[in-house]
Amino acid sequence: MPAHKLHIAGKLVRLHGSLAAPDFRTQRVLCSDPWDFVALWLKREHKKAALFYWEQSRHFFEASSSLPALSAPLTSYYCFLNATKALLSSKGQVFTESHGVGGRSKAGHKSLSNEIVDFQGGGILPALCAYLEEPNNAGKDFTLQDLLWQMPFIHRAYCLTYKGATELFIPLKDNCFMRLDDSKEAWFQAEVDRRYVNAHTTRMIQPGFELFELEQKYYIRRKRRFRWSGRAVETSITKFKKYHKTIRRRIIPIYSSENRWYLKKSVAGHGKLVNSQMVLVFAAMHRLSELSRYDPVAFAGHFNVNHNWLLSEFIRAAPAQFVYGMASEITGLEFIRPDAF
Incomplete structure (x- = not known):
């Protein structure tokens, strides 16, 4: 029929x-970056706290653009943290000031599978999960490799890095x-x-x-x-x-x-982690920010092995992807970039 x-x-x-x-009623927003548009939207809606966090996020984003890959995760993570606070504040969601995610390194060679991300039950990231109506994975841990596998904007880099990896x-x-x-x-x-x-x-x-x-x-x-x-x-x-x-x-x-x-795709291994991309990007960048801040010598070692390009691609591309997604969640509008990604 x-x-x-x-x-x-x-x-x-x-x-x-x-x-x-x-x-679904409003036309898509075409903009080279969403910062000014969202700031004006928050002003119009009288969301003062959210506007403050959004401006803070912008400052960290701009700082990251001039930093090398070894340092950028720290400012990028605080960009993500403040953008998430802007979203939660704009929606009246209650949150505590802890990050809600931690990390650690397992003994052994430099590998993304030895970098562990621990999800916690309280803080900013669990509050984001609650707003998006997703599991917060409290008490569970995943490797940094697990997280990066599930991000389409770096998936080609992932598959070229790990030969034989399943295309997801x-x-x-x-x-x-x-x-x-x-x-x-x-x-x-x-x-x-x-x-x-x-x-x-x-x-x-x-x-x-x-x-x-x-x-x-x-x-x-x-x-x-x-x-x-x-x-x-x-x-x-x-x-x-x-x-x-x-x-x-x-x-x-x-x-x-x-x-x-x-x-x-529905393939073995991805079902254990069912969160949206913003949650995964937030968690992954937090782990990299910990390494950048607390153990930069060890972090530098990750750029001397086979996954260095994948890591660099994530650090470079993740901020814009996260911010565009967060802008859409804050305003409810669809954003597109006028330049090719």
């Missing part, structure tokens, strides 16, 4: 950068939400390049997604449907946001000139 792409307020509906409270992401094109003609039934759909379609694809996109071919192109779609009624738009949007959030747990953006989206 024919179907058409869903529009809200005359705007084609696509995946949104905000997990918690996306605004499938790039998606032309994502949208379809509605069956003369029906309230609607669903998520996106095109997949045929290069990524093989005997394992159907299994790897499980659970919850299915692969199909239409007019010599391949698509994935969400098996679960949602109901959309043009006569009850506000109720439909409320239900749609819940549907969107379940999809965004598996589909992750890279913020760029036209935000790119990646479906996380």
Whole structure:
């Protein structure tokens, strides 16, 4: 049966950068960086505490841009910390001033698998997890390698660093939400390049997604449907946001000139850590900031082994990715960068 792409307020509906409270009515924000826009938004909303933290975050971000990789994690982490406080303050979320994450090094050779990230039950990071309605992993630990594996913006660097590593992401094109003609039934759909379609694809996109071919192109779609009624738009949007959030747990953006989206495959090993990218980036940068501050000699050793490029790519690229994601969470708007990432 024919179907058409869903529009809200005359705007084609696509995946949104905000997990918690996306605004699907407003056009996307095109800006070289989100600092001024979010600051003005916070002023307009009279969020004084959040504005203070956001400005602090900006200062640390700018400081990081002029520092070498050995020093930048310290200021980058405090950029993340203050941006997260800005989000939590703007939403009226209570938090304690502890970081909520720690780390340690295991004995042995210089390896990202020997750098341990310990998740805690109280502090800024658990408060972020609570706001995003994610597990805080309290009492659990993961390696820095575990965390970096699950970030699409450095995944190619990861796979080149660790030969034979499982590629975790499938790039998606032309994502949208379809509605069956003369029906309230609607669903998520996106095109997949045929290069990524093989005997394992159907299994790897499980659970919850299915692969199909239409007019010599391949698509994935969400098996679960949602109901959309043009006569009850506000109720439909409320239900749609819940549907969107379940999809965004598996589909992750890279913020760029036209935000790119990646479906996380269902492979052994990734199910133990199901948090969104911002939580993982926060935790990983905290561990690197500890090394940069407390054990810089040992940290320098990580740049003399095979994962040095991966580490450098993360330190360089993570701040912009984190800040764009946080800007989207604060405002509920979709941000895109005018320059290619």
